[in-house]
Amino acid sequence: MSCTTILVGRSASHDHSTMIARTDDGHFDVKKMIVVEPSAQPKKYKSKISHVEIPLPEDPMRYTACPSVDTAHGIWAATGINAANVGMTATETITSNPRVLAADPMVEYKKAKTRREKDVPGGIGEEDLVVLVLPYIHSAREGVLRLGALLEEYGTYEANGIAFNDEKEVWWLETIGGHHWMARRVPDDVVVVNPNQFGMDAFDMEDAFGKQKAHLCSADLKEFIADNRLNLNRKGVFNPRNIFGSRRDMDHIYNTPRAWFMGRYLTPYSHSWDGEDAEYKPESDNLPWSLVPDRKVTVEDVKYLLSSHFQGTPYNPYTSHDTGKRGMYRSIGINRTGVTSICQIRPDVPDPIKGLEWICFGSTTFDAILPVYPNVRKLPAYLSQVTLDVSTENFYWGSRLIGALADSQYASCIQMVERYQDAVVTKGRTIVREYDKKMVESEDFTLAEKANEALCKMAKEQTTAALGKILHEVSVHMKNGYNRADN
Numbered sequence: 118m119s120c121t122t123i124l125v126g127r128s129a130s131h132d133h134s135t136m137i138a139r140t141d142d143g144h145f146d147v148k149k150m151i152v153v154e155p156s157a158q159p160k161k162y163k164s165k166i167s168h169v170e171i172p173l174p175e176d177p178m179r180y181t182a183c184p185s186v187d188t189a190h191g192i193w194a195a196t197g198i199n200a201a202n203v204g205m206t207a208t209e210t211i212t213s214n215p216r217v218l219a220a221d222p223m224v225e226y227k228k229a230k231t232r233r234e235k236d237v238p239g240g241i242g243e244e245d246l247v248v249l250v251l252p253y254i255h256s257a258r259e260g261v262l263r264l265g266a267l268l269e270e271y272g273t274y275e276a277n278g279i280a281f282n283d284e285k286e287v288w289w290l291e292t293i294g295g296h297h298w299m300a301r302r303v304p305d306d307v308v309v310v311n312p313n314q315f316g317m318d319a320f321d322m323e324d325a326f327g328k329q330k331a332h333l334c335s336a337d338l339k340e341f342i343a344d345n346r347l348n349l350n351r352k353g354v355f356n357p358r359n360i361f362g363s364r365r366d367m368d369h370i371y372n373t374p375r376a377w378f379m380g381r382y383l384t385p386y387s388h389s390w391d392g393e394d395a396e397y398k399p400e401s402d403n404l405p406w407s408l409v410p411d412r413k414v415t416v417e418d419v420k421y422l423l424s425s426h427f428q429g430t431p432y433n434p435y436t437s438h439d440t441g442k443r444g445m446y447r448s449i450g451i452n453r454t455g456v457t458s459i460c461q462i463r464p465d466v467p468d469p470i471k472g473l474e475w476i477c478f479g480s481t482t483f484d485a486i487l488p489v490y491p492n493v494r495k496l497p498a499y500l501s502q503v504t505l506d507v508s509t510e511n512f513y514w515g516s517r518l519i520g521a522l523a524d525s526q527y528a529s530c531i532q533m534v535e536r537y538q539d540a541v542v543t544k545g546r547t548i549v550r551e552y553d554k555k556m557v558e559s560e561d562f563t564l565a566e567k568a569n570e571a572l573c574k575m576a577k578e579q580t581t582a583a584l585g586k587i588l589h590e591v592s593v594h595m596k597n598g599y600n601r602a603d604n
Contacts, residue, residue: 121375121449122209123419124280124287124309127464131413135287137280138419138459139206140481141195146455147186148195148513149503150476150489152496154179158252165191167226167239169271177252181474181491183456186503194247196458198472198491201255202284204460207246208277211291211315212363212372220345221294224272240272240295246279257281257288261300261333264290269335272296278311284462284471291315293361297341302331307407308383308414310422312375312449315362318406320355358406369400374432374446376404379422383410399432399446416475416486417542419459424450424481435527450482452520456513457481466553469562473549476500478513480520483534485541487512487576488549490565499573512573515580522584522591529594530587537583544575 125136141148158177163170165188178201182194196206224240241249249267254260260281272295281288289309290300301317303309309316322339325332335341342348342360349359377399381390387409389396397404426448427433434444459475469492477486489496503513519537523530552568555561 119313119371120209121313121423122206122278122280122309122311123379123422124282124289124303124311125414125419126287126303126305126307127285128305129308129410129414131415132463133465134461134463135282135284136414136416136419136459136461137204137206137282137287138423138457139196139209139280140423140449140451140457141183141455142451142453143193143455145453146193147503147505148183148456148478149186149511150181150183150456150474150496150500152179152491152493152501153182153252154494155252158248162245162248164239164241164245165189166242166244167224167274168236169226169238169241171241171249171267171271173249174253179492179494180251181496182247182251183458183476185455186505191244192248193244194251195456196460196474197247197251198460198462198474199251199254200492202462202468202471202492203251203254203257203260204282204462204472204474205247205251205254205260205280206458206460207250207279208243209279209311210243210313211276211278211311212313212365212368213276213294213315213361214363216345216347217294217361220341220347221297223274224295225274239274241267242273242275243277246277254281257283257286258302258333261288261290265298265300265333265335268292268298269296276315278316282460282462284464289317291317291361293335293338293341297335297338299325299334299338299357300332304331304407306409308410309407310376310379310383311406312372312379314368314372314376315358316406317357318403320357322355364402368402370445371447373401373404374399374427375449377401378425378427378430378449380404380408382418382422382425383414384408386411416459416461420457420475420477420481420486420542422449423457426450426482435531437528448482450480452480452524454480457486459486467557467562470553470556470565476512477516479516480524483520483523484516485538485576485579487541487572488545489572490552490569492562493566493569495566497570497573499577509581509584512576512580515577515584519580519584519587522587526591526594529590533583533586533590537579541576541579544579545572548572548575
């Protein structure tokens with residue numbers, strides 16, 4: 118599933134929180150946000166895609182998830198924060214190459230061809246990972262270790278990147294072939310940008326096989342690289358992207374331009390991004406995986422980047438004049454996104470409310486992001502009771518309707534969209550500040566459920582109002598608009 122990921126270390130954020138964020142770019146998947154109680158977590162998990170069956174530990178924690186409403190193809194829980202204030206987002210589909218896949222093939226489901234044969238289960242994948250990992254981990258590092266062990270035992274049928282965060286650390290894991298993997302602790306002062314490619318451009322193998330302070334990997338990774346002659350690096354440099362990643366023409370259209378735009382926004386002064394003599398260009402193969410931003414980063418910055426469509430560049434598909442390059446690169450904000458989340462773990466509040474999960478449904482370019490307290494027993498119906506029927510009674514469909522309408526009349530609707538987006542974030546922050554204070558003073562953290570009700574009430578009011586204004590504006594521009602003065 119093609120997505121875009123942003124990871125923010127605690128020293129890179131304005132409030133010393135850690136953030137992991139991702140657009141879940143499916144195929145117009147209808148999504149909801151729910152709380153999964155320990156009693157609802159299965160004892161044995163069975164994947165619908167790969168048919169693999171996996172026994173689960175006996176002590177799951179409560180966690181949030183953003184599953185598909187239609188479960189015909191699996192849960193696809195996407196993202197969440199558990200009761201230990203650990204966030205997870207899964208997955209960023211990444212790239213590989215034939216050398217890696219030949220040496221360690223993907224573990225794919227094989228259906229029996231005759232009655233005498235048995236089906237052969239496949240490995241684990243995006244459908245499964247949040248359910249298999251998030252309820253059982255108490256830190257971001259634990260998330261890496263549990264997922265790494267599952268990958269080594271069961272394998273995977275696809276190449277993925279997975280992020281974890283807790284109050285102090287952010288970790289990023291990338292799969293390598295069917296059973297191998299590597300993971301890095303994101304340095305505190307950087308922001309990582311990862312657009313559907315194998316991302317890591319540096320890795321300390323000595324640390325991974327030594328103290329393991331900031332690097333972890335599958336136990337035989339050294340031998341795997343050497344035995345299969347995978348190392349393409351020269352002069353003693355170890356760049357895992359050159360070994361495990363791709364360098365295709367399609368990357369230059371679909372992937373690298375997104376990293377270029379994000380880097381350009383984050384470091385406009387410390388690096389050169391535009392012009393013939395630019396340090397980095399949209400199709401550069403050496404775009405950095407992580408950057409020290411020129412200023413501290415906020416939730417609003419992350420949402421802006423995940424909503425972007427190359428605005429301010431010749432590649433903007435919505436520009437009013439033909440630049441000759443309009444729409445030539447894949448935007449970050451696209452039409453078919455199901456859900457976008459920012460899992461934020463805050464350092465300066467009590468444990469029960471450290472986590473905030475910012476949720477946006479539909480196309481990020483047009484839709485608003487709403488903060489939600491995840492450590493609750495249930496979530497409001499506006500988020501959790503979504504059906505396959507189109508309705509303005511939930512955040513998912515209200516958001517989808519705004520995006521579909523506003524896209525057709527971008528120039529006349531975008532100001533309404535921006536006012537709507539700003540209103541939801543501003544009012545959302547105001548409600549969070551109010552309830553943070555109430556809960557700290559009263560030590561009654563069950564108020565988080567009331568806070569979520571207030572947040573959803575506000576979001577519904579703002580979404581309904583914005584939808585009405587945008588519907589009117591789009592209706593004015595319908596092609597069958599006539600009046601008697603047209604004679």
